[in-house]
Amino acid sequence: MDGLGNPIRLFLTAGHIHDSTVATEVLSGVTLSGSTVLADKAYGTLNIRTYIESQDAAYCIPPKSNAKNPWACDFLPL
Secondary structure (H helix, E strand, C coil): CCCCCCCCCCCCCCCCCCHHHHHHHHHCCCCCCCCEEECCHHHCCHHHHHHHHHCCCEEECCCCCCCCCCCCCCCCCC
16 A cells, blocks of 8 residues: 555455465565555564565564564554
8 A cells, every 4th residue: 555545556365365475476566665564463474574675675564472583663552
């Protein structure tokens, strides 16, 4: 989504496919350089975070509560 919440790319998957498994493919169609990717903790896999950083971008994705090596995240939990 853009800064106003409008979708900029749509990727439809089958119902049994978790969104995080195709996240890097979806992100590959968007210029990430210099931006920050916001996502919920389901998208905090090492693969996704590494991809975002490789595109010269940052991420704001909270770690899961059971993460063995939690990373810093600038967010306020509700």
